[in-house]
Amino acid sequence: MKIGMIGAGEMGGTLIRQYTKAGHRVKMANASGIEKLKSLALETRASAVTLTDVVTDVDVIVITIPLIGILKLPKQLFKNAPTRTVLVDTCNYYPIRDGILKDIEDGMPESVWVSNQLQRPVVKAYNSILYRSLVHSGLPKGTPSRLALPVSGDDKLSKDVVSVLVGDSGFDALDYGSLQDSWRQQPGSPAYCTDLTLAQLKKSIESARKELLPGGRELGLKYIMTHDPELWTDNVKHNREIYESNLDA
Template sequence: MKIGIIGVGQIGSTLIRQYAKAGHKIKFTNASGIEKLNALEKETGTKAVSLIEVVEDINVLVVSIPFIEIPNLAKQLCKRIATDTIIIDTTNYYPIRDGKISEVENGIFESIWVSNQLERPVIKVYNSILAGSLLKEGLPKGSKNRIALPISGESEKSKQIVASLVNDSGFDAVDIGDLSNSWKQQPGSPIYCTDLTIPELKNNFDRVQRNILALKRELALQFILKQEFTNWMNWYKDCVTNNRVVYETLLNN
């Protein structure tokens, strides 16, 4: 499969490595300049290209950039993305980083906002796993404790294709419905960054309460901000544990 990836941060760079290892043809780009990406090209056998080139002649486009940068990306690219390209949205809205976006604050679901900005359908996935878990916790298909990732979107065919990519990453995919359900995988949900198996994810999906999402999101972020992390790869398990505790505490109060 031919895949373009916009954003080479912790999630994007991990997906580049995983998809390349699975045999997909990958090209990618980054806001900081592709001249800084030579090492990743050599390591993975992939290609760093310009923003315009990354959307050309691909089957799937992965958007893995800060949420606040989506409108700027849309201005540059939305007319250039082919209508049959599947777009994966990995983004999350964090007001502490992005500032407050009135439409989202007033109730529009995050991925619907992204879809509206890009003027294309999107498939929401990979937003609900920490980069450390994505890199270190993948397991072969059929493994007993394999982590499952929620996936939402309108097109059943597109979700099936994206689910196969999730499998290539070392994880199971659980279809939670269309984008009207995507809020259940947003920050603050008990299926967000809690590293659950398929049965556990399905159980927690039924327990999501929208009225406490924002509060839980902020509590989880405060935990991260208070830590003195020297290497993000060494603290992701603490964050997973904290996410589980925070949500259970709120449900029981």
């Protein structure tokens, strides 16, 4: 596939490495400009381009930026991208970073908000895994202990495309329905950064309770901000404990 990446930080850079290794042709752009991407381009052979170029002549566009950055993208950025181009939203809402967004605070699923801002359909994926799990925990297809990631969206063919990319990253994909259902993979949910197998994910995602997400999100964030990020498995364990306590609430 031909893939355009908007954002090349920890998550974006990891996906670029995984996609190029799998044989995909990747273009990338970020807010810091092409010069900042030179070393990653040399490492992966991905092309560093402008924002305008990154969305043209691609099959998939993956957006890996802070959610508030959606508002900073040029309004007409996607006007030349064909309607068949799949947009992947990996963003998560954290008020401490993004400010208070009333629609999301009032219950709008985060990716519905993103889709509204971009005025394009999106598929929600890759938002529910820690960067270090994405780097270290991928396994070959068919491995019994392979972890799974939820994929939500309104178009089945688009979700199938994204599921292929999730597989190329080393994870099983769980099609979990429409974009309206994507709240079940938002921060604070049992699917969020808990590193579950496909069977475990199918069971736990059904247990999500929307009213408990903000509290779980803040507990998870507080833990991450006060602990060594290299001990990411401890973060995963803590997120699981939050989920289990929510079941008892």
